[in-house]
Structure formats: structure tokens, C-alpha cells
Amino acid sequence: MSKSLQAIRGMNDILPEQTPLWRYFESTVARLLDNYGYKQIRMPIVEFTELFKRSIGEVTDIVEKEMYTFEDRNGDSLTLRPEGTAACVRAVLEHGITGGGQTQKLWYIGPMFRHERPQKGRYRQFHQIGCEVFNLDGPDIDAELIVLTWRLWGQLGIRDAVKLELNSLGTSESRGRYREALVEYLSAHLDKLDEDSQRRLKTNPLRVLDTKNAETQAVLVDAPKMAHYLDDESRTHFEGLKARLDAAGIPYVINPKLVRGLDYYSKTVFEWVTDKLGAQGTVCAGGRYDGLVEQMGGKPTTGVGFAMGIERLILLLETLEQIPEEISRQVDVYLCAFGEAAELAGLALSEQLRDQLPNLRLQVNAGAGSFKSQFKKADKSGALYALILGDDELAQQVVSVKPLRGQGEQQSIAFDALAAHLATCIVQG
Numbered sequence: 001m002s003k004s005l006q007a008i009r010g011m012n013d014i015l016p017e018q019t020p021l022w023r024y025f026e027s028t029v030a031r032l033l034d035n036y037g038y039k040q041i042r043m044p045i046v047e048f049t050e051l052f053k054r055s056i057g058e059v060t061d062i063v064e065k066e067m068y069t070f071e072d073r074n075g076d077s078l079t080l081r082p083e084g085t086a087a088c089v090r091a092v093l094e095h096g097i098t099g100g101g102q103t104q105k106l107w108y109i110g111p112m113f114r115h116e117r118p119q120k121g122r123y124r125q126f127h128q129i130g131c132e133v134f135n136l137d138g139p140d141i142d143a144e145l146i147v148l149t150w151r152l153w154g155q156l157g158i159r160d161a162v163k164l165e166l167n168s169l170g171t172s173e174s175r176g177r178y179r180e181a182l183v184e185y186l187s188a189h190l191d192k193l194d195e196d197s198q199r200r201l202k203t204n205p206l207r208v209l210d211t212k213n214a215e216t217q218a219v220l221v222d223a224p225k226m227a228h229y230l231d232d233e234s235r236t237h238f239e240g241l242k243a244r245l246d247a248a249g250i251p252y253v254i255n256p257k258l259v260r261g262l263d264y265y266s267k268t269v270f271e272w273v274t275d276k277l278g279a280q281g282t283v284c285a286g287g288r289y290d291g292l293v294e295q296m297g298g299k300p301t302t303g304v305g306f307a308m309g310i311e312r313l314i315l316l317l318e319t320l321e322q323i324p325e326e327i328s329r330q331v332d333v334y335l336c337a338f339g340e341a342a343e344l345a346g347l348a349l350s351e352q353l354r355d356q357l358p359n360l361r362l363q364v365n366a367g368a369g370s371f372k373s374q375f376k377k378a379d380k381s382g383a384l385y386a387l388i389l390g391d392d393e394l395a396q397q398v399v400s401v402k403p404l405r406g407q408g409e410q411q412s413i414a415f416d417a418l419a420a421h422l423a424t425c426i427v428q429g
Contacts, residue, residue: 008124008125009118009124010116010118010123010124010125011123011124011125012123012125018314020327020328020330021314021317021318021323021327022310022314023327024323024324024327025156025310025313025314025317026109026129026310028152028155028156029109029129029152029308030109032148032151032152032155033107033131033148036105036144036148037105038105038106038107038131039104039105039106039107040106040107040108040109041088041091041106041107041108042108042110043081043084043087043088043090043091043108043110044081044087045080045081045110045111045113046078046079046080046081047078047079047081047086047087047090048076048077048078048079049067049069049077049078049079050077051079051086051087051090051296052067052079052081052082052083052086054295054296055085055086055089055264055292055295055296056082056083056086056264062082062083062114065115066082066114066115066116067079067080067082067113067114067115068080068082068113068114068115080112080113081112081113082112082113082114083112083128083307084108084110084112084128084130084132084307085130085132085264085289085292085303085305085307086292086296088106088108088130088132088305089132089292089293089296089298089303090296092104092106092134092293093293093296093297093298098134098135098293098298098301099299101135102134102135103133103134103135103136104132104133104134104135105131105133106131106132106133106134107129107130107131107132108129108130108132109127109128109129109130109310110127110128111125111126111127112125112126112127112128113125113126114126119279120277120278120315121277121278121279121309121311121312121315123311126309126310126311127309127310127311128307128308128309128310129307129308129310130286130305130306130307130308131145131286131305131306131307132303132304132305133145133303133304133305134293134301134302134303135301135302136302136304137290137302138237138240139237139238139240139241139243139244139268140240140244141304142237142241142268142288142304143241143244143245143248145286145304145305145306146164146245146250146270147244147245147248147250149272149284149306149308150164150248150250153272156313156317156322157317157320157322158274158313158316158317158320158322161274161275161276161316161320162272162273162274162283163251163252163253163272163273163274164245164250164251164252164253164270164271164272165252165253165254165255165258165270165271165272165273166238166241166242166252166253166254166255166258166268166269166270167226167254167255167256167257167258167259167269167270168226168227168230168234168235168237168238168267168268168269169206169226169234169259169265169266169267169269169287170226170229170230170231170234170266170267171231171233171234171266171267171290172266172291173231174229174230174231174234175206175226175229175266177229178206178224178226178229179205179206181224181229182205182206182208182223182224183201183205185222185223185224186201186205186208186219186223187201189219192215192216192218192219193208193213193215193216193219194211194213194215194216196211196213197211197213197216206259207259208220209223209256209257209258209259210257210259220257225256226256227256234267237267237268238267238268241268252270255271258270258271264289264291264292264295265287265288265289266287266288266289266290266291267287267288267290268287268288268304269285269286269287269288270285270286270287270306271284271285272284272285272308274316276316276319276320277312277315277316277319282309282312283308283309283312283313283316284306284307284308284309284313285306285307285308286304286305286306286307287304287305287306288302288303288304289303289304289305290302290303328382329382329383329384330361330381330382331361331362331363331381331382331383332360332361332362332383332384332385332422332426333353333360333361333362333363333383333384333385333386333387333422333426334362334363334364334365334377334378334381334383334385334386334387334404335349335350335362335363335364335365335386335387335389336365336371336374336375336378336386336387336388336389337364337365337389337390338371338374338388338389338390338391339390339391341391341394342389342390342391342393342394343368345389345394346364346387346389347364349389349399349415349418350362350364352419353418353419353422356419357419357422357423360422360426363381363383365377365378378404379404383404384403384404384405384425384426385401385402385403385404385422385425385426386401386402386404387399387400387401387402387418388400388401388402393412396412397414397415398412398413398414398415399412399413399415399418400412400413401413401418401421401422401425
């Protein structure tokens with residue numbers, strides 16, 4: 001017997017009962033970004049592999065271990081995008097939309113791909129919403145990105161469950177000086193470092209600060225601090241960011257070990273973290289990448305952005321039970337029609353209702369059926385009301401409106417008064 005077909009491990013279906021919460025989350029974020037003046041951009045999910053090697057860094061875990069890379073029929077090396085910033089930079093360069101110092105405030109949404117060990121909150125195909133801003137170099141735009149995420153957490157009802165962590169990595173020059181000091185210190189304690197940190201010491205030493213190994217963490221307590229190596233420009237920028245967050249009343253903590261996992265960051269880096277999801281605590285992260293556009297062949301162009309993981313934020317909403325009641329109900333009204341004449345009249349009536357009440361979620365019974373079977377389907381749909389249309393109702397030009405969730409008594413409503421009645425009772429329901 002042949003093996004049954006299944007989805008690839010770590011690449012999950014999002015089932016009909018799950019999609020209302022996804023749509024609620026995505027529409028909430030999209031509306032917020034519209035209100036802040038961000039414009040949506042859509043990029044391909046497949047790019048030339050070289051794009052990510054040049055931007056993310058060849059000695060990062062993503063490029064070394066996690067990318068889905070393959071050759072196409074032309075022999076080109078292609079990669080399913082592991083993150084969105086590099087693809088967005090490629091797009092703005094290719095189309096010249098940041099040329100001449102033009103400011104661009106962009107956002108995108110879609111799947112990303114990394115070959116990691118699947119676990120709760122971490123998948124091989126995962127979804128992100130990201131923002132990227134080009135040609136604005138002050139701390140004010142860094143602050144705006146953080147402020148709008150703070151507002152989002154408020155709209156979603158999860159502010160109390162997240163914490164903002166900040167750090168500054170300085171310019172590439174100051175980061176280089178810090179890297180030398182860190183390598184010198186860690187090399188003197190090499191025997192106390194875990195195997196992964198020893199490897200990173202030779203390839204990407206700042207990532208040692210990310211280690212979860214307790215013994216290595218103990219060594220890092222007395223390690224040099226990035227703050228002591230910041231240049232005046234970076235220090236002024238960071239102080240300006242903190243002043244704006246203070247003015248907006250947004251709490252934060254300084255995390256000197258926060259470096260992010262990508263080579264292109266400079267100056268500001270930040271993460272929104274939670275302790276409600278176990279090991280996968282980061283729900284949104286980002287920072288500045290002022291040298292990335294030039295690194296990828298463009299003219300010097302400042303950049304800053306963030307990405308948030310949709311799966312983790314959906315999981316957080318579920319964990320905290322912050323799911324609006326209305327999104328768990330996908331149908332407001334279910335129309336039951338008995339007999340061909342009633343079915344024809346019901347079709348016409350339902351379309352009139354949709355014209356008059358564009359936001360009404362109206363499901364019309366399909367497949368005929370007995371009174372009992374149609375009512376069973378009406379109840380299962382989750383609708384607040386059933387509309388009953390049979391020979392008696394047709395003769396009187398009325399519809400019987402039956403509450404399904406205990407909102408009062410059944411009533412007979414004239415065809416021409418039905419829309420107004422539903423508008424009132426759905427709001428009340």
C-alpha cells in the first residue's frame with residue numbers, strides 16, 4: 001500500500017478554522033501600517049542565492065546551514081528567501097525607487113523558508129510581516145518603527161506580555177574595534193567556551209553573545225561591552241532613540257548582548273520578546289542596516305526595518321486568549337429554503353440583502369434537505385439567526401427570523417423590512 005501524501009515536515013497547512021484569526025491579525029497590521037504612511041511591496045519568494053550570501057553574510061547560520069538552495073534548469077543557484085530585507089533591498093535597487101535620496105517607507109508580507117528543527121513557534125516555512133525604510137538616517141524613524149509596534153500590541157491586547165530590548169552595534173568601524181577586543185578576551189577563555197561558540201569565535205564572534213550555553217554565558221559576564229566602543233555618532237543616535245521612546249512612554253531594557261543573527265545590522269537593534277511561549281520568545285525584531293544598500297551595489301543609502309513572525313504572534317494571541325469573539329463566528333445569518341419556489345425566491349432575496357448590507361455574512365443553504373437537516377447545518381455554521389423561507393412565508397411575502405443563540409423569539413419580517421431588521425439585531429447580537 002502506497003504511503004499517504006503529507007505536507008513536508010515543518011511546512012504546515014493553515015486550516016479553515018485557523019484562517020479567521022490569521023486574517024484578523026493581518027488586516028489589523030495592514031490597517032495600522034496604512035495609517036502610518038507605509039506602502040506595500042511584494043517580492044518573489046525565490047531569489048538568486050548570491051543575494052543572500054552578499055547581504056546576510058556567508059558565515060551566518062542562515063547561509064551556512066538553513067537555506068533551501070537548488071539549481072534550476074539553467075544551472076542557476078536559486079534560494080527560497082530566508083528573510084525579507086535582502087529581497088526588498090534588491091527590489092528597490094532594481095527599480096530605482098530610492099534613487100536621488102527618495103524616502104521609501106515599505107512593508108511586505110509572506111512566507112520565508114529556513115531548514116531548522118521544527119518545534120512549537122519555529123517552522124521551516126514561516127510567515128513574516130516586515131517594514132523597511134530607506135533614506136532616513138535619524139533616530140526619529142527608528143523610534144517610529146518601535147512606536148507603531150507598541151501601538152499594534154495595544155490593539156491586539158498583548159502589551160503586558162511583551163518586552164522591548166534595545167542595543168546599539170555602532171558603525172562598522174566601531175563594531176570592528178569591539179570585535180577585536182571581544183576575540184582577544186574570549187580567546188583567553190577558549191577552554192570554557194562551548195563547541196559552537198568556539199566555531200563562531202573564528203567566523204562571527206559577535207554571535208557568541210547569543211549563546212544559550214550556561215558556562216559560556218558565565219564567561220561573558222566580564223567580557224568587553226559594546227557600549228564602551230561606540231563612536232560619538234552612534235552614541236548620539238542611540239541617546240536620541242531612547243529620548244523619543246521615553247517621550248512616548250514606551251518601557252525598554254538595554255541588552256548589551258543583543259546583536260541579531262545577520263551581518264548587515266549597524267547602530268540600532270531591537271527585539272520584542274515574550275516569556276509566554278517558552279524557548280521561542282522573540283516575536284518581532286529589527287534594526288538599522290545603513291551599509292547594506294551600498295554593499296549590494298547601490299549608492300550609500302540608509303535603511304532601518306523590522307520583521308514580525310506571524311505564527312508566533314498568532315500563538316501568543318491564542319495563549320493569552322486575545323481572540324475577538326466576532327472572528328470566531330464566520331456566519332451571521334443562515335438562510336433555509338424549502339421547495340424550489342422558495343429556493344428561487346431565497347436566491348433573489350439573499351442577493352438583495354448583500355446589496356443592502358455589504359458587511360453581512362450570509363450563507364444560503366445548498367443541497368436542499370429536510371427542515372431538520374437544514375436547521376442542523378444552520379446551527380453548525382455558528383450563525384446568530386436562521387432565515388426560514390417556505391410556501392407559507394412566500395404566500396405572505398415574509399421571512400421567519402429565528403434566533404439560534406438565545407436572542408429572543410422567532411419573528412415574521414416582511415421582505416422589504418428584512419434588511420433594516422437584520423442591521424439592528426445583528427448589531428445587538
